[in-house]
Amino acid sequence: xxxxxxxxxxxxxxxxxxxxxxxxxxxxxxxxxxxxxxxxxxxxxxxxxxxxxxxxxxxxxxxxxxxxxxxxxxxxxxxxxxxxxxxxxxxxxxxxxxxxxxxxxxxxxxxxxxx
Amino acid sequence: xxxxxxxxxxxxxxxxxxxxxxxxxxxxxxxxxxxxxxxxxxxxxxxxxxxxxxxxxxxxxxxxxxxxxxxxxxxxxxxxxxxxxxxxxxxxxxxxxxxxxxxxxxxxx
Numbered sequence: 001x002x003x004x005x006x007x008x009x010x011x012x013x014x015x016x017x018x019x020x021x022x023x024x025x026x027x028x029x030x031x032x033x034x035x036x037x038x039x040x041x042x043x044x045x046x047x048x049x050x051x052x053x054x055x056x057x058x059x060x061x062x063x064x065x066x067x068x069x070x071x072x073x074x075x076x077x078x079x080x081x082x083x084x085x086x087x088x089x090x091x092x093x094x095x096x097x098x099x100x101x102x103x104x105x106x107x108x109x110x111x112x113x114x115x
Numbered sequence: 116x117x118x119x120x121x122x123x124x125x126x127x128x129x130x131x132x133x134x135x136x137x138x139x140x141x142x143x144x145x146x147x148x149x150x151x152x153x154x155x156x157x158x159x160x161x162x163x164x165x166x167x168x169x170x171x172x173x174x175x176x177x178x179x180x181x182x183x184x185x186x187x188x189x190x191x192x193x194x195x196x197x198x199x200x201x202x203x204x205x206x207x208x209x210x211x212x213x214x215x216x217x218x219x220x221x222x223x224x
Contacts, residue, residue: 031210043158043201045211056211089156095210102205103148104212106158 002026004107006092012113013082021077021110023092032075033093033104034067036060043091049075082114118142119215121202127221134189136218138202141183145205148212149176149187152199161187161200192222 005024013019025032034046047057049067066078075094079086089111093104120139128134138147149161162169162176164185169176173192178185189196199219203212 033211035212037156042216043203043212043214045213048210050210058211091158102146102210103160103163105160106150108157111156 002105004092004094004105006090006107006110008110009108010111010113012115015084015114016081019079019082019112021079021090021092021112023075023077023107024073025075025092025094026096026105027073029094029096029105031055031095031097031102032067032069033095034077035091035093036088037091037109038085038088046077046090079112082112084114087112087114117215118213119202119204121215121218123218124216125219125221127223128192130193130222130224132192132222134187134192134196134220134222136187136200136202136220138185138187138215139183140185140202140204142204142206144183147178147185148203148205149185150201150203152201152217154198158201189220192220194222194224196220197222 007022032049035043037043045058047061048055064080068076089109091109092107095102095104118141122137146163146165148163151159151161164178173190175188199217201217202215
């Protein structure tokens with residue numbers, strides 16, 4: 001069964017460093033998302049992406065964040081200068097349709113720890 | 116006020132019990148999603164529904180659009196059902212999911 005994959009599973013970095021989280025969505029999906037979950041809190045939307053551009057972003061997704069689909073398979077989230085409060089689990093998701101009633105498939109997550 | 120409220124926050128049951136987790140939302144939605152998150156963090160989609168009822172194995176999800184309420188039921192619960200169950204909604208032309216805080220279910224043998 002097709003699945004969303006994410007690498008790395010765990011990333012430890014120093015405050016101020018840049019990190020890139022990688023995702024490979026399901027191959028025929030067209031809509032991509034990043035969510036994050038700070039430990040003990042609910043999952044929060046960061047950004048959605050379609051047709052090589054951001055379709056919506058949350059207040060969390062400030063200038064320190066960027067997303068890219070550098071080739072036909074990868075979807076990346078870059079944090080330019082990490083802060084302690086960026087420590088969280090980051091989930092990538094994809095869906096075949098961008099309507100509100102389309103099922104999203106989640107990757108296993110990347111646990112980011114900023115020291 | 117959170118757009119998505121779940122109850123209870125924590126639920127402990129004995130194996131074999133019938134489980135109900137509730138979700139209320141405050142906005143018009145396109146669909147409501149029930150998701151499962153195991154220790155270790157991965158999220159799995161269980162149901163997506165916009166009306167009525169869906170069943171998959173021992174899991175049943177219902178939604179009442181007029182009352183803005185959904186329930187997830189687990190029949191004959193088993194320790195392997197222990198997980199966090201999350202309600203999330205999608206609305207209108209927005210593609211994003213808005214999540215509830217989740218319900219931590221522990222099923223004891």
